[in-house]
Amino acid sequence: MRFTEAILLALQVVWSHKLRSFFTLLGVIVSVAFLIAVVAVIQGMNAYVRERIAGAIVGVNAFQVRRDPIQVGFVDDEALKKIQRRPIIGREDVSYVQRALPDADAIALQSGWPTPMADVQWRNRTVGDVFVFGVTPPFVVVQDYAFAAGEPLSETDEEQRRNVAVLGYDTGDKLFGNVER
Structure with missing residues (x-):
């Protein structure tokens, strides 16, 4: 057929x-x-x-490369020594992650472990036990922060090493009082 x-x-x-x-x-x-x-x-x-x-949900599409584990509770001396011997994560590591993940919206660097607490002072007002750490400008994008007033840290601030700070609402309110937003 x-x-x-x-x-x-x-x-x-x-x-x-x-x-x-x-x-x-x-x-x-x-x-x-x-x-x-x-x-x-x-x-x-x-x-x-x-x-x-x-x-x-903050961080649902993000991950962290950390020197230290995310851990709650007591860290014994031996574990702390092992953590302290790990290399410090620096800008070259951020560059490596950027090359490995070219589609990433933002890659940020944060200093400090454990996150240091300090007293913050402005004129005659002091706020105690405030978490203080350094970040790169993309940190705002990674953490999805919204600003009630002011501006986020910029690339220019970082490049020119300006003395700027981003304050949480409670710290800003205690230092500056009730400021119009």
């Missing part, structure tokens, strides 16, 4: 069984439409979760 004869025979069978052919075609159309609808709903749900739920 030649190819053209096979095509003609198939068309004759389809034409002779019109109702069955119609329902078969209708089933295929409905199945494809349903599949497209399910895929669209799943993509919509993924977008909703990404924007609403995951966006509300």
Whole structure:
């Protein structure tokens, strides 16, 4: 049987069984439409979760390269000595991570472990036990911080080594009082 004869025979069978052919075609159309609808709903749900739920949790799309483990509680002397022997993470490590992850929105560097606490003073006011640490400008993006007043740390601040600080709300309120925002 030649190819053209096979095509003609198939068309004759389809034409002779019109109702069955119609329902078969209708089933295929409905199945494809349903599949497209399910895929669209799943993509919509993924977008909703990404924007609403995951966006509300800081760090859900971030990771940390740390010299020290994230640990709560007592660290014995031997473990502390091992941690202190680890190399300090520096700018060259940030550059390496940037090359390894070119699509990353932001890569930041933070100083200090354990995070030092200090007294912060402005004029005649002092606030005690404030966490003090240095960061690079992308830290604001990584932590998803919002500013009530003022500006975040900028690349220019870092390049020119300006003496600037970003204060939390409580510290700023205790130092400067109730300031208009």
